[in-house]
Amino acid sequence: xxxxCLFLGMILIxxxxxxxxxxxxxxxxxxxxIKIGEPDPSITIKYINPDTTLESYYQELNFPIDINSDGINxxxxxxxxxxxxxxxxxxxxxxxIKTLNNDSYILTDSIYPSATFDANNTFVSQSLVDSxxxxxxxxxxxxxxxxxxxxxxxxxxxxxxxxxxPNGSGYTTYLGAWKDLDQKYVAIRYKNNLxxxxxxxxxxxxxxIYEYALSNQ
Numbered sequence: 564x565x566x567x568c569l570f571l572g573m574i575l576i577x578x579x580x581x582x583x584x585x586x587x588x589x590x591x592x593x594x595x596x597i598k599i600g601e602p603d604p605s606i607t608i609k610y611i612n613p614d615t616t617l618e619s620y621y622q623e624l625n626f627p628i629d630i631n632s633d634g635i636n637x638x639x640x641x642x643x644x645x646x647x648x649x650x651x652x653x654x655x656x657x658x659x660i661k662t663l664n665n666d667s668y669i670l671t672d673s674i675y676p677s678a679t680f681d682a683n684n685t686f687v688s689q690s691l692v693d694s695x696x697x698x699x700x701x702x703x704x705x706x707x708x709x710x711x712x713x714x715x716x717x718x719x720x721x722x723x724x725x726x727x728x729p730n731g732s733g734y735t736t737y738l739g740a741w742k743d744l745d746q747k748y749v750a751i752r753y754k755n756n757l758x759x760x761x762x763x764x765x766x767x768x769x770x771x772i773y774e775y776a777l778s779n780q
Contacts, residue, residue, distance in 0.1 A: 594708075594755075594756075594757060594778045595707055595708045595709075596705055596706060596707040596708065596757070597705070597706060597757045597758075597778055598703055598704070598705055599700050599701070599702060599703065599704045599705070599706060599748050599750065599759050600702035600703060600748060600759065600761070601702075601703065605778055605779050606758070606776050606777070606778050606779065607776060607777055607778075607779055608774055608775075608776040609774060609775050609776065610773070610774045611772050611773055611774055611775075614771055614772065614773050615771070615772045616765065616769050616770070616771045616772075617640070617641070617642035617658075617769060617770045617771075617772075618642070618769050619642040619643050619644040619656070619768075619769075620644060620646070621644075621645060621646070622643070623641050623642070623643040624641060624642050624643070625639055625640070625641045626639070626640040626641070626770075626772050627639045627640075627663070628640070628760065628775055630667070630751065630753050630758060630775060630777050631753055631756070631777055635664070636663050637662070637663055637664060637666070637667040637753055638660060638661070638662060638663060638667055638669075638751060638760065639660070639661050639663055640659070640660045640760070640762070640770060640772060641658070641659055641660075641661075641770075642656070642657075642658050642768075642769065642770040643656065643657050644656040644657075644768050653724060653725065653726050653731075654722065654723075654724035654735070654768070655721075655722065655723050655724070656720075656721060656722045656767070656768045657718065657720075657721040658718075658719040658720045658721070658739075658741070658764060658768075658770045659716060659717060659718050659719055659721075660697055660717055660719060660749060660760070661715060661716035661717065662714045662715060662716075665714070666753055666754050667714065667751070667752070667753055668712035668713060668714055668751065668752040668753075669697050669712070669713060669714075669715075669717060669749060669750070669751055669752075670697065670698050670700070670706060670710050670711060670712060670749070670750035670751070670752070671695045671696065671697060671698055671711050671712070671713045671717065672695070672696060672697075672698035672699075672711070672740070673693055673694060673695055673696070674691050674692070674693055674694075675691070675692055675694065675696045675738075675739055675740040676689050676690070676691060676692070676737075676739075676740065676742075677689065677690050677691070677692050677736060677737070677738045678736070678737050678742065679734050679735070679736045679737075680734065680735050680736075680737070681732075681733055681734055682727055682728070682732075682733030682734070687734060692738065694718075695713060695715070695717060696717055696718055696719070696739055696740055696741075697717050697719060697741075697749045697750075698711075698740075698749075698750065699740050699741060699744060699747055699748075700747060700748035700749065700750045700759065701747060701748070702748070704748075704750075706750045706757055706759075707757075708752070708755060708757065710750070712752050718738065718739050719739055719741045719762075719764065719770070720737060720738070720739035720740075720741045720742055720764055720767060721737070721738045721739060722735055722736065722737045722738070722767060722768065723735065723736050723738075724736075737767060741764050742764065742767055743764065743767065744763070744764050745763035745764065745765065745771070746761060746763050746773065747761070747762065747763070748760065748761050748762075749762060751775075751777075753777060756777050756778045756779075757777070757778045758775065758776045758777035758778060759775065759776050760772070760774075760775045760776075761773040761774045761775070
């Protein structure tokens, strides 16, 4: 009898641990946390085939996302680069993501680096900027409904490249936490549904979109 009671107790503990991250609100199941990048029956993943790369020259390129397939766009990813030629190049780029309605959120963080590199792409200096940006999420990370979700227009990475010597320093300053990152994730939330957008920053001026996903409620 003692062994049976012990076995039943273990079963109750397992059941409790499996269901502690699922709640009921208005007769609707709410998933309180998910693992990023993992195929799961409770998550719908939309693979971008072929992968889309935003390569901007003098105009803003956009990639809107209808995260729940209801015909209304919920997020927008964009890239803009401007070049000034005159024997050398002045380059200004901004890569960003923004929410498009009151039901859409992005998982944010604060304090990101502002780093400067010389004409040989050698690190010169770095400072920290206290501002919100989309948090860099890695595969198999856990996100929860209680994380730091915000609405707005957020900088992934921006750059300002000076003219090469003798007209300039040749330095380029990058502002944002996504420099040189590829196949990482922006965590998103739509109402109480959790998900992600998988992106890459190429050459620190192009923005690649691989997939997006949302939990099923």
